[in-house]
Each structure stands twice: as structure tokens, then as C-alpha cells.
Amino acid sequence: MEAESGNRGPSVRSDCYVKIRSGISGGIQIELKSKTGKLFGRHVRELVTDMFSFFDVSHAEVYVEDSGALPYVIAARVEAALSRLTALPKPYLLQGKTCPQSSTARDRTRRSRLYLPGDNPKLMINAGLYGADGVILDLEDSVAPSGKHDARFLVRNALLYNNFMGAELMVRINQLPAGLDDLPYIVPGPLNMILIPKCESAGDVKAVDEIIQSLKGDPGRNIWLMPIIESARGVIHAYEIASASPNVVALTLGLEDYTADIGAERTTDGVESFYARSAVVNAARAAGVQPIDSVFSGFDDLELLGSVALKARAMGYEGMGCIHPLQVPVVNKSFNPSSGEIEKAMKIVAAFDEAEKSGIGVIAIGSKMIDAPIVKRARRTIDLAMHHKLLNADWRDHYEG
Amino acid sequence: MKDKMRLNAAGRLVPVEVNGEPAVPYQGVENYRKTGCKYAPPIPSCADYPADGNKQVSSLEEALVKAGLNDGMTISTHHHLRDGDFLANQVFDIAHKLGIKGLRWFPSASFPCNAHLIPYLEDGTIDSIEGSMNGPLGEFTSRGRMKKTAVLRSHGGRVQAIQDGEVKIDIAVIAAPAADQFGNANGLSGPSATGVLGYAEMDVQYAGKVIIVTDNLVPFPCLPMQIAGNFADYVVVVDQLGDAGKIVSGTTQITRSPDRLIIADLTARFCEVTGIIYDGCVIQAGAGGISLAIAEYMKQIMIRNHWKIRVGFGGTTKYMVDMLEQGVMEYILDGQVFDTASVRSLNENRNHQSFSVFNAYNYHSKGNLTSLIDVVTLGATEIDVHFNGNVVTHSDGMLLHGIGGWQNCLFAKNTIIALPLFRNRIPAIVDEVTTLCGPGELIDVVVTERGIAINPRRKDLLEKVKDSGLPVRHIEELREEAVSICGTPDKPEFTDKIVAVVKWVDGTVLDVVRQVLC
Numbered sequence: 001m002e003a004e005s006g007n008r009g010p011s012v013r014s015d016c017y018v019k020i021r022s023g024i025s026g027g028i029q030i031e032l033k034s035k036t037g038k039l040f041g042r043h044v045r046e047l048v049t050d051m052f053s054f055f056d057v058s059h060a061e062v063y064v065e066d067s068g069a070l071p072y073v074i075a076a077r078v079e080a081a082l083s084r085l086t087a088l089p090k091p092y093l094l095q096g097k098t099c100p101q102s103s104t105a106r107d108r109t110r111r112s113r114l115y116l117p118g119d120n121p122k123l124m125i126n127a128g129l130y131g132a133d134g135v136i137l138d139l140e141d142s143v144a145p146s147g148k149h150d151a152r153f154l155v156r157n158a159l160l161y162n163n164f165m166g167a168e169l170m171v172r173i174n175q176l177p178a179g180l181d182d183l184p185y186i187v188p189g190p191l192n193m194i195l196i197p198k199c200e201s202a203g204d205v206k207a208v209d210e211i212i213q214s215l216k217g218d219p220g221r222n223i224w225l226m227p228i229i230e231s232a233r234g235v236i237h238a239y240e241i242a243s244a245s246p247n248v249v250a251l252t253l254g255l256e257d258y259t260a261d262i263g264a265e266r267t268t269d270g271v272e273s274f275y276a277r278s279a280v281v282n283a284a285r286a287a288g289v290q291p292i293d294s295v296f297s298g299f300d301d302l303e304l305l306g307s308v309a310l311k312a313r314a315m316g317y318e319g320m321g322c323i324h325p326l327q328v329p330v331v332n333k334s335f336n337p338s339s340g341e342i343e344k345a346m347k348i349v350a351a352f353d354e355a356e357k358s359g360i361g362v363i364a365i366g367s368k369m370i371d372a373p374i375v376k377r378a379r380r381t382i383d384l385a386m387h388h389k390l391l392n393a394d395w396r397d398h399y400e401g
Numbered sequence: 402m403k404d405k406m407r408l409n410a411a412g413r414l415v416p417v418e419v420n421g422e423p424a425v426p427y428q429g430v431e432n433y434r435k436t437g438c439k440y441a442p443p444i445p446s447c448a449d450y451p452a453d454g455n456k457q458v459s460s461l462e463e464a465l466v467k468a469g470l471n472d473g474m475t476i477s478t479h480h481h482l483r484d485g486d487f488l489a490n491q492v493f494d495i496a497h498k499l500g501i502k503g504l505r506w507f508p509s510a511s512f513p514c515n516a517h518l519i520p521y522l523e524d525g526t527i528d529s530i531e532g533s534m535n536g537p538l539g540e541f542t543s544r545g546r547m548k549k550t551a552v553l554r555s556h557g558g559r560v561q562a563i564q565d566g567e568v569k570i571d572i573a574v575i576a577a578p579a580a581d582q583f584g585n586a587n588g589l590s591g592p593s594a595t596g597v598l599g600y601a602e603m604d605v606q607y608a609g610k611v612i613i614v615t616d617n618l619v620p621f622p623c624l625p626m627q628i629a630g631n632f633a634d635y636v637v638v639v640d641q642l643g644d645a646g647k648i649v650s651g652t653t654q655i656t657r658s659p660d661r662l663i664i665a666d667l668t669a670r671f672c673e674v675t676g677i678i679y680d681g682c683v684i685q686a687g688a689g690g691i692s693l694a695i696a697e698y699m700k701q702i703m704i705r706n707h708w709k710i711r712v713g714f715g716g717t718t719k720y721m722v723d724m725l726e727q728g729v730m731e732y733i734l735d736g737q738v739f740d741t742a743s744v745r746s747l748n749e750n751r752n753h754q755s756f757s758v759f760n761a762y763n764y765h766s767k768g769n770l771t772s773l774i775d776v777v778t779l780g781a782t783e784i785d786v787h788f789n790g791n792v793v794t795h796s797d798g799m800l801l802h803g804i805g806g807w808q809n810c811l812f813a814k815n816t817i818i819a820l821p822l823f824r825n826r827i828p829a830i831v832d833e834v835t836t837l838c839g840p841g842e843l844i845d846v847v848v849t850e851r852g853i854a855i856n857p858r859r860k861d862l863l864e865k866v867k868d869s870g871l872p873v874r875h876i877e878e879l880r881e882e883a884v885s886i887c888g889t890p891d892k893p894e895f896t897d898k899i900v901a902v903v904k905w906v907d908g909t910v911l912d913v914v915r916q917v918l919c
Contacts, residue, residue, distance in 0.1 A: 040888065069826065
């Protein structure tokens, strides 16, 4: 019996291809082809040997074609190939390798989330450097059907061993019901959020949530949900989807599928999706979760992306998906409060606090009355500005009105 | 050779004799003083040249035979034609046909197209190469298959070696994109236009015989005379000097690699924060992916501050030309032209001039222009925790690149090495460089996508980046991060055989490259 995993070819980098032929005698025979063989050949052989011993497989011919893969990638490829030949009772863990867990919270800033194809290690390695608030290891549309099984192992290992530098760790599972089978691979790992694609009903959310609860172990650990609305039916059910579970923290939409579903072409100004975008914002706000916009697919035109993102923000969205690292700073900037907004917020908060101190109930700036929701929004703007280092934490000490 | 090895000032064991000639071990960055006079070629006389000034002969073979091509000679060529070069290969095709043996090839650089010469290295037509070696020739050498020891020099070191008589050129073959029958030549026009001919200027003055080869013969006078015909012995017209598409590219593109753009952005911001770039600064820009991006980010900084770059040294590309034409840069001093936009600019714009390797890089001269440059950004295959740099070998010991102008540029006021922390699992920040090409005392800053390390010698820069928000880290931390991601690589294994020596800019031996054990 023979099984393979991974990728090879002249343009493949940071990945490896593994082929295993099971045997009944001869021990573990490793054939290694590697550009970095002189420097890391011994390491690769030792890792492969250790894995076969861990999985209690004594006889096999193993062919490894390495194009500079990191250890967790090699381990994922070997395990994926081996899992095609025999049931593996537990995952193989690399020794002495852990990465700091990401911080998460229900209302964490989610301006940008960077999609990373789940079967491509090269794009994962430095993904933490680009400044995205979240990274999405994708098991769905960016993974070819032949790579789906491999991607589960690679994504699991990336969550465990790749340092994403504090980005919120998200995984987009496959469309249900197949996506439910992705969960056992990833939920035990250090992830923060699951994206549910093509979500059409509260039932979809509940199905995912139930399995997560049964898999996650620590009852105090939160795994958030972000359903993706990608159909006319999903838009109709947006509110019940957003409020289907207390773990839903954000609602987003996928406009490529949505526009196809309603029989329209996707345009830059988005006239065809205006209703859906409004409906999603409204449903999200009604359910008390963050509305997050779709991705902008023209990754060559960063200027246009900036204006699209600003429009999304004007509609009430708090963030957007990114399909290329270069989109991240543009999106972050677009969803940051502007300097004018920060200034106005400072003025409101300072005036409000002053009024409170002197016991005045109602305040006005100029001729405009300042009431509670305005102050609340101003405080949120200030918090955001401080979080993104646009405003010093001690701004009060220097504020002169 | 073992008994003739000495520990040099960089702590590297080097030979005191290379290919039968004495060699001086490296003595420190600026400690060695060579005495004596420059080399001079034989005195020619006008009486021996055609009275009508027509030096054209019918073929390259005829010219080589008339020039006295013989066993053991040194033949120089130039890399202006880059990977599109037909000429250098043709010279050795002819030598091979004539049964000549034991030639020394002395190019200003080699390219993958020169893999054509490997059979001649095998059959003894060529027995050594002294010059920047790239790709297949480097690999051939690393495997110990070249008969003699390769000598690797910087562009400036090559000029120094010619001037000082360390390398005596018997025949210089000059690819001239435009020439007249007297041998006046330039690179400015014709199907194989290279823009400049700076790398050939020294050779024509010192070589025994000079052959000007062109595919674009123009009636006298060929102006400007980048090469004066008074140096020429023979002029040859060929159908095609090279593959135009590989000589200069139609377009040069800034990298879209997000990692490289992070490096470029950090580099430009570092230069602004530290005051390295300012109104009236002098910068160097290359054509590599990161260099172009750095130049573009610096341009934005210039525009935002209403500053101008006084001089851009290049490696010229359309990005530099744009800056010149948009008034962000006042002058381009051009050592090498990389695209058609630059050839056009060099022809049209008086503020865009070529310079020679002598002006910029020769250490045995009365000062170098490189020391006037405020900041150069360079690449490297490895940088070690002492800031020493390697540009010729990979971490597996394989010789794959030339030094180019790299060593010479280290003399700029601020030298920045911009490189990824690791490439395909191989760390670029290491404990000790595999081959020493540049002493750490000349390398001020290392910029990677995961942080900036400043040489502790540069206390001024360390002071200036405080509170800048830039990710400044100790170089040891960067090395540790690389290892934590990649693992600690094994050391490559070598035989005792020295396959190449690396010369410092003053002609001393800085390090050796040994044969890799396969």
C-alpha cells in the first residue's frame, strides 16, 4: 500500500512531498531528496524515524522530497500520508516547540483578517509579520479537493508551532456537513475562532458549536464563531444566525458567492450587494456582534481597496478580509479612527468627565447636546486609538481642550 | 599547500602562494600599504598601425590570432552584456578550435550563460578563472574540478589587480555596442546597447592587446568616446554581440514579496529616523528586488519632507530615472545600466553620467567615490553575529555568487545589509560566516523582516533609534530566532583542497573557499 502527501515541483518552497509504501520487513527505509540536505538532511531523517517509531510502524519505504520545509511542515506531511495507510490514534507532537498563544476577547479589534491557504506552508511562516489582527488558516475554497486531507494536518501543526505574533487565530472550515469533520483536527489546538462558510441557518451555527464544546476540553476556554453569509437565504436569516450562540462574536459575508446566488455580477461600487451589506450590518448590531465586511479581490489596486474599505466603515463595518499581505496595512488604516475623529472624541470625553466632576448633568459642546451614546462612542474611539498607538495612554495629562 | 598557510588578521587560514604567485595575507581593513609602481604595458608606436586609422579585421579569430593568442595567456572580458553575452563564449570557442591550452579567463563577472565554458575547463583550454563567478561555474569550481585556484575579487579589486600588475592581461576583448573602425567605442546605442562601458576602461589601458568587437559599426567618430580608439589594436564586426533581451531588461520590477517589502520599508524608515538620509544626501541604489523597493520608499520620504537626493549611484533602473526626471534626485552617477529607460536617460540627460570602476571602487587610488556615499544597502548570503558578511558561498559551502562591487561599497558612510532572516529553512544570520568577504567593522546595520540589528560600534545609531518604535534587536536575538524557527543546521563538510581565494580590496587574501565534500 502506498500513500502520499504534500507538494513538490520547481516553484514549491518551504514544503515537502512525502510518499510512504508500507511493508512487512526491512525496517524504515528513508530516501531523502533535499536542496538543504547537507545542512538539515540528518534532522529530517531523525524526525521521520522518530515519527514512525511513535506511530509504531516498523516497516516502510519513505520517500521525502524536501524544498526547505520547517519541521512542523514535514511532520504534518508525514502524518497525513501515514494516516491514509493506517488509523493514527493520537497526533504526533514536536518536542520542545511551542508558540505563545494569541490573546482573544469577544470584542477584540478585528479590522483585518488575512486568509492563508491551508495547504501552503510558505505563506504561513511569516504571516504574523504583516500586522493583521487575525489570520485565517483556510481549509475551504483556497484548498484543492486533493489537498483537503493534507491541509487539516498542516493547519493543525501551524496553529501549534508557527508563531503568528499575537494575531487572533482563525480557521475557516469546509462547508457543512464536511466542515464538521474538520473540527476534531483543529479544535484541540490553540485556535481562537472558527469561520463557518456558506452559513444559512441558526442550525448550522449550533451544529458547529455543539461539536466544539464536546472537543475543546477546558470549559473556560472560548472558541468564537464568525458565520459567513454567502447566499440570499443566509441574508434573510442573518439575525438568527448572529444570535444562534453566545460564541458568535462577528458576522461577515462572502460576496462572490452571494452575488452569484442572486444572479448578479460583482462590481466595485457594490450596488448589487448593497442590501446584503446593510442587512448584515443591521443583523450583527441587533445581535450585539461585530459586522465584518467581505474581501476585496483586486489585490493589485491598493488605492481602490482603501476607498472600498472606507465605504465599508461608513456603513458600520468594523473590519474586512484580506487575501494578500499588502492589503493588510491599507485595511487597518481604513478602519482606524481618523485624526479628526480622535480629536472630536477627546473633546467629548474630556467635556463629559469635567461636567460629571462638577455635577452638571447635561453638557453641550458648542450648540450640540452630548448624551450618553455619543460619549460611549467617543470612548470606544479613544480606546481604539490607544490600542493602535494613535493616541498615548496618558493623553489626558496633556489635553488642554 | 598546507605548509604555506598563515592565519590572517581576520583569523582565517590563508595560503601565502596562489597558483604559484606569492600572496599577502589580509592584515586588517586599512593596514596594508603596497609600495612600488603601477604596472605598464609595452609602448606602442603609431607607425605599426594603419595610417588611415582603419583597424578592422575580418573576424574575431583573425583578431585573436593577430593578437598572438597562445597557451597560458590571460584573456579579459566584461559583463556589460550580462546573461545575454555571446562574445566571451565565442572567444573560447575559437581558442578551443585553435587547440590553445591553459588560458586564464579574467572576466569582470560571469553569468549562467557562461556555463558554455565548462567543457573548456574540463579539456584544459581554460585552466583558471579569476573573477566574480556565478551559478554553474561556481558549482564546478566548488566541486574541485577547476585545474587551478579561482581568485575572487571585487570590481574594485579587479581594477587594483590590473593596475598593480598582479594580473597582466594579454588580450582584452571588449564588447562595444557602438564603435568606429579606429576603435572609439561606447555602450550608448545599437542593438546591444549596455549604456556604460565602465568595467572595460581599465583593461584597455593595461592590456597587451585590445580587440574592440561590435555589432554596430558607425562611421568615425563614434561619440562619446567612452573607450578611446588609441587603446585599440583591432576592430571586429560581428552579427550580434548578445541577446538584447538579456542585456538590459525592458522593465525592472519592484518586488511584490511582502517579506521583502517589510525589509525595504524598515530600511527606509531606519534611514529617516537616524538622519542617514536628508536633504542633499548621496545614496546608492541597486537593481535587486529589495534595493528597488528601498529606493522607492526613500523617494516617498524625500517627497514627504520636500528633500532632494543630491546623487544617486547606480545600478540604474527606471526607478532612479523617474526620480531624476521628477526632480527628487539631482544627479545619477551610473556604473551599470539595467533597463531601457536608463539607456534612454543616459543618452538624453546631462545630469545622468557614467562613472568608471576606477573612480568609484579602486582602493589603490587617491580616494574612492564610495566613501562619499551616505548609505548603501547591500545583500548577502550570510551575516554572522560579529557582522561579518559572506556573498560568495551558500551555507552549504557551495560557491555560487561573485563579489561584484559589494566589498567596495562597504566603505560608504553607512552600510546596511538587507536580507531575510532565513531562506527556505536556511538561516541567514549565523554564528560564523562560511566564507568571509567583508569584515564586520565595515557593516553597520542588518535589516531583516523580523528586526533591525545595529553594530555595537555604531553607538550614534543606537542612540538615534531609541524611542523610534523600530524593531531594533541584538543580532544574537535575531540569530536565535532564526535557529528557533529553522533548527540548528549541520556544518557542511569540505576537503582540504582550496578551490578559490577571496581577495580583499587591497589585494590581500581574506579567506579561502574549499572543495565541498559530495
